[in-house]
Amino acid sequence: MSTKDADQSLITTDVQTGSRDRTDRTHETVVKARNLDVYYGDEQAISGVSMDIPEHEVTAIIGPSGCGKSTFLRSINRMNDQIDVCRVEGDLSFHGKNVYDEDVDPVALRRKVGQVFQKPNPFPKSIYDNVAYGLRIQGKADEVDLDDAVERALRGAALWDEVKDKLDSSGLDLSGGQQQRLCIARAIAPDPEVILMDEPTSALDPVAASKIEDLIDELVEEYTVIIVTHNMQQAARISDQTAVFLTGGELVEFDETATIFEDPDDDRVEDYITGKFG
Amino acid sequence: MARTDYQHQLEQLREDVLEMSALVCQRLRRALEALETKDTALAEGIITGDHEINQLYLDLEQQCIELLALQQPVAGDLRFVAASFKIITDLERIGDLAVNLAEYTKQAERERYSEIDIDYIGTQTVEMVETAMEAYATDDVAATHEIAATDDEVDTLCEGASEVVVRDLLEAETTSIDELTDDALLEDVSRMLLTIRDLERVGDHAVNIAARTLYMVENDDELIY
Numbered sequence: 001m002s003t004k005d006a007d008q009s010l011i012t013t014d015v016q017t018g019s020r021d022r023t024d025r026t027h028e029t030v031v032k033a034r035n036l037d038v039y040y041g042d043e044q045a046i047s048g049v050s051m052d053i054p055e056h057e058v059t060a061i062i063g064p065s066g067c068g069k070s071t072f073l074r075s076i077n078r079m080n081d082q083i084d085v086c087r088v089e090g091d092l093s094f095h096g097k098n099v100y101d102e103d104v105d106p107v108a109l110r111r112k113v114g115q116v117f118q119k120p121n122p123f124p125k126s127i128y129d130n131v132a133y134g135l136r137i138q139g140k141a142d143e144v145d146l147d148d149a150v151e152r153a154l155r156g157a158a159l160w161d162e163v164k165d166k167l168d169s170s171g172l173d174l175s176g177g178q179q180q181r182l183c184i185a186r187a188i189a190p191d192p193e194v195i196l197m198d199e200p201t202s203a204l205d206p207v208a209a210s211k212i213e214d215l216i217d218e219l220v221e222e223y224t225v226i227i228v229t230h231n232m233q234q235a236a237r238i239s240d241q242t243a244v245f246l247t248g249g250e251l252v253e254f255d256e257t258a259t260i261f262e263d264p265d266d267d268r269v270e271d272y273i274t275g276k277f278g
Numbered sequence: 279m280a281r282t283d284y285q286h287q288l289e290q291l292r293e294d295v296l297e298m299s300a301l302v303c304q305r306l307r308r309a310l311e312a313l314e315t316k317d318t319a320l321a322e323g324i325i326t327g328d329h330e331i332n333q334l335y336l337d338l339e340q341q342c343i344e345l346l347a348l349q350q351p352v353a354g355d356l357r358f359v360a361a362s363f364k365i366i367t368d369l370e371r372i373g374d375l376a377v378n379l380a381e382y383t384k385q386a387e388r389e390r391y392s393e394i395d396i397d398y399i400g401t402q403t404v405e406m407v408e409t410a411m412e413a414y415a416t417d418d419v420a421a422t423h424e425i426a427a428t429d430d431e432v433d434t435l436c437e438g439a440s441e442v443v444v445r446d447l448l449e450a451e452t453t454s455i456d457e458l459t460d461d462a463l464l465e466d467v468s469r470m471l472l473t474i475r476d477l478e479r480v481g482d483h484a485v486n487i488a489a490r491t492l493y494m495v496e497n498d499d500e501l502i503y
Contacts, residue, residue: 056351097375232348263497275281 060239068249120179122171177208361494406484
């Protein structure tokens with residue numbers, strides 16, 4: 001997808017149909033931050049963050065509580081817009097288009113940049129309707145084969161085989177791990193490019209968490225995954241590169257995950273990941 | 279400092295590895311002494327005491343496995359545990375080589391090759407191991423490179439010593455007296471070549487320890503291969 005096309009996709013309210021070209025496996029930068037500052041009122045949550053996030057890779061963001069990692073994640077799809085006192089300065093672009101430009105439609109942006117939250121939060125609807133919801137509110141329901149889209153999303157979330165015979169059952173009847181995969185299916189149904197995950201396994205048991213980790217490994221074939229996690233071993237297991245935020249919202253180090261966990265440059269990162277502070 | 283129990287376990291591992299190395303070096307020095315003085319009683323003690331080194335090795339291996347499994351060390355801590363895991367294997371092998379030297383002491387019945395200073399070569403290799411372990415204890419990167427250089431000198435000494443033995447064998451072939459004498463000569467030649475080879479291997483293990491120490495301190499694998 002060219003930068004021009006991507007820019008247009010954020011601005012237009014028209015719904016684009018059909019899948020994007022996934023044969024292109026170049027790891028171009030999809031999200032770029034330059035000197036990004038985020039404030040909640042007078043308090044600075046993100047301080048001068050610059051980083052390039054490549055597409056079709058898993059980027060993990062780790063750091064102690066209150067370091068701004070979730071704020072950074074929510075800045076990417078402008079979820080912070082809903083917080084009145086939140087103010088963003090600097091540049092945060094998606095395919096070269098600053099997502100905070102006035103002509104960017106946040107709803108169109110979130111279509112491209114989906115999100116999965118810490119606690120599974122399926123709607124009190126059927127499994128089918130949970131997944132179809134996003135397509136319906138985007139007006140896609142008339143344009144695509146909804147049954148096919150729901151099945152594709154559920155297969156993509158590795159949930160289809162477990163729910164194909166009970167699509168009319170409530171999403172709330174599923175186990176915690178299944179609910180989270182349902183939320184992932186809901187997130188990928190509108191065919192986003194980027195999936196933001198904010199501690200997606202912290203409320204799950206190890207087996208359910210393991211399934212989500214396996215799923216992330218599959219998702220990255222088609223999507224770009226940016227995951228905030230408190231579980232450093234999880235970051236080490238599943239990510240291609242890791243960003244370490246420390247107190248004050250500063251991005252201290254961003255490198256290949258193997259480098260971060262074997263030989264980080266910054267002593268503060270070494271101290272944090274080895275548990276000497278934090 | 280957070281994770282105090284974990285930090286204590288790391289420090290304990292370092293102390294225990296150093297304790298194992300002290301025991302191994304002591305055994306190696308005694309083996310060289312036994313070889314030099316033909317003290318078969320001392321040699322016997324080294325052979326029967328090898329199980330202590332083996333047990334230490336197994337205990338330390340378990341310590342490393344538990345640290346990896348339960349504490350999941352990363353970065354410098356991970357390199358320390360990984361290096362220690364490898365180093366204890368080298369130490370255990372050096373212990374085995376000390377046993378070999380003790381065995382040769384028991385087998386030797388004659389003085390031959392007085393021109394080969396086995397004690398000097400042996401002392402060089404023990405000092406290499408001790409220096410390597412000192413580097414491990416103090417994160418001394420410069421020392422790791424010095425050990426690699428010393429190993430080249432030891433290799434040269436061993437090569438020269440082997441040549442002396444082989445030359446002696448070739449000369450003996452031309453002046454063979456009887457079968458009994460020939461057998462004795464071959465035994466002596468074999469034993470001396472094995473002694474030289476084993477000491478050269480002690481030096482190689484010292485280099486391995488230095489290489490792992492360099493990796494541990496600086497994530498540098500220059501000396502590993």
